Amino acid sequence: xxxxxxxxxxxxxxxxxxGTAESESIQNQRSMLLAWADRLGCAVQGxxxxxxxxxxxxxxxxxxxxxxxxxxxxxxxxxxxxxxxxTRDMELVEKYLHGLFPLWGVRFLALxxxxxxxxxxxxxxxxxxGLMNEWYLEDLSANVRAVLTHKxxxxxxxxxxxxxxxxxxxxxxxxxxxxxxxxxxxxxxxxLALSGLGCAAIARCLNAEGIPSPAAAKxxxxxxxxxxxxxxxxxxxxxxxxxTYAGDLVQGRVERISWRSSKTRxxxxxxxxxxxxxxxxxxxxxxxxxxxxxxxxxxxxxxxxAPHPLAGLVVCGLCGxxxxxxxxxxxxxxxxxxxxxxxxxxxxSPEACCGQPYLPLAELEELIAGRINALFEAAASLPPPPxxxxxxxxxxxxxxxxxxxxxxxxxxxxxxxEEEFAALxxxxxxxxxxxxxxxxxxxxxxxxxxxxxxxxxxGRELAAALIEKIVVWxxxxxxxxxxxxxxxx
Numbered sequence: 001x002x003x004x005x006x007x008x009x010x011x012x013x014x015x016x017x018x019g020t021a022e023s024e025s026i027q028n029q030r031s032m033l034l035a036w037a038d039r040l041g042c043a044v045q046g047x048x049x050x051x052x053x054x055x056x057x058x059x060x061x062x063x064x065x066x067x068x069x070x071x072x073x074x075x076x077x078x079x080x081x082x083x084x085x086x087t088r089d090m091e092l093v094e095k096y097l098h099g100l101f102p103l104w105g106v107r108f109l110a111l112x113x114x115x116x117x118x119x120x121x122x123x124x125x126x127x128x129x130g131l132m133n134e135w136y137l138e139d140l141s142a143n144v145r146a147v148l149t150h151k152x153x154x155x156x157x158x159x160x161x162x163x164x165x166x167x168x169x170x171x172x173x174x175x176x177x178x179x180x181x182x183x184x185x186x187x188x189x190x191x192l193a194l195s196g197l198g199c200a201a202i203a204r205c206l207n208a209e210g211i212p213s214p215a216a217a218k219x220x221x222x223x224x225x226x227x228x229x230x231x232x233x234x235x236x237x238x239x240x241x242x243x244t245y246a247g248d249l250v251q252g253r254v255e256r257i258s259w260r261s262s263k264t265r266x267x268x269x270x271x272x273x274x275x276x277x278x279x280x281x282x283x284x285x286x287x288x289x290x291x292x293x294x295x296x297x298x299x300x301x302x303x304x305x306a307p308h309p310l311a312g313l314v315v316c317g318l319c320g321x322x323x324x325x326x327x328x329x330x331x332x333x334x335x336x337x338x339x340x341x342x343x344x345x346x347x348x349s350p351e352a353c354c355g356q357p358y359l360p361l362a363e364l365e366e367l368i369a370g371r372i373n374a375l376f377e378a379a380a381s382l383p384p385p386p387x388x389x390x391x392x393x394x395x396x397x398x399x400x401x402x403x404x405x406x407x408x409x410x411x412x413x414x415x416x417x418e419e420e421f422a423a424l425x426x427x428x429x430x431x432x433x434x435x436x437x438x439x440x441x442x443x444x445x446x447x448x449x450x451x452x453x454x455x456x457x458x459g460r461e462l463a464a465a466l467i468e469k470i471v472v473w474x475x476x477x478x479x480x481x482x483x484x485x486x487x488x489x
């Protein structure tokens with residue numbers, strides 16, 4: 001019997017488009033598809049429902065479970081009310097309906113718009129539906145953005161939550177009211193800054209007194225576990241520079257790169273939307289301006305450096321929280337400071353984590369560089385399939401081309417995310433160019449033939465694409481440290 005998967009989806013973007021909310025409800029979609037599957041004589045393998053997810057969202061949990069089942073050969077046909085329920089993204093239309101589904105032997109049927117991937121003649125109509133659905137989302141995104149921009153300029157807070165120290169005004173949407181308990185903490189932070197304490201010292205003071213951080217306070221308000229609930233130097237600095245506490249509402253600091261993606265980019269300050277004196281201040285203008293002057297006086301000269309490729313990836317094995325980069329006061333003969341990774345939680349509060357000896361950055365770099373180089377060497381040295389064996393005498397260049405071909409196949413099959421695919425492709429192409437480039441003679445080379453590999457290939461993008469996290473444990477009795485590298489590939 002034909003195994004069918006039923007897919008239902010509903011989001012705010014669909015309101016008023018295909019009928020009333022009731023007619024588009026998940027319940028009605030499910031009922032309609034169950035009746036259809038019965039008429040077709042299909043056995044329902046599963047019902048997959050995504051509520052409050054956009055049709056362009058590629059991270060829909062039920063959608064991805066259904067795709068995984070289809071890839072595993074557990075589904076013969078997918079039923080949906082319309083093609084737009086399945087996706088409004090033209091790229092996904094091509095990827096699945098016209099690419100992977102035929103390879104997997106999966107048929108897609110849509111009831112309302114009569115979509116049937118078993119009909120080759122209907123391909124153009126499916127592509128037209130895809131374009132129309134995509135244009136709809138693009139227009140909707142532009143309209144929503146225009147409305148939100150107008151509200152921002154009117155001095156309305158459009159954020160889903162209120163900044164720490166405030167609460168949403170139930171009587172006036174978009175207006176903020178002071179939260180008595182949190183507002184007192186904000187006032188105290190500014191007072192400590194005026195007394196001459198830096199952001200790190202203020203954070204240590206608040207942690208010593210057991211005051212929950214903004215993130216911990218939010219978790220407690222939602223009935224969730226707050227975790228360590230520690231203040232950080234960055235959190236204090238963000239609060240001291242937040243003009244909202246002086247009564248100015250500042251919004252529009254970031255914008256979405258595209259309606260397709262949730263990724264954002266930071267805008268220059270001249271493009272921010274600032275409405276002065278639109279919210280009740282927690283500190284006076286004079287106090288706020290004086291604190292900004294003190295922060296500016298404390299600021300280091302020079303441009304900030306780029307983040308280390310492993311930043312945000314190293315985790316303490318004792319407490320499960322991030323480790324941060326630091327340096328010692330000792331400067332060796334080369335004049336460069338010795339850098340380490342240390343547990344951030346242990347530094348803020350010894351009660352939350354007992355801590356562990358600092359991990360030398362050079363030691364970690366050497367280990368990870370070796371692991372990454374081994375990964376690429378393994379990819380380049382994989383034997384090609386027998387049917388596509390390289391000609392006799394083919395060397396590293398041919399093996400790299402084979403690895404690239406397999407990389408594209410894995411991407412088309414959905415086994416790799418776009419970021420992982422892009423990073424690996426860039427690295428393999430770079431190695432291919434080096435392999436096929438004319439090689440200098442040993443006597444003219446800057447480095448000896450047996451020179452060790454570069455410390456860390458890549459940059460932040462590749463490290464983040466390859467590595468999920470690095471768990472660091474304290475040294476054992478023999479002084480050996482255990483490190484666990486969790487790879488994304």
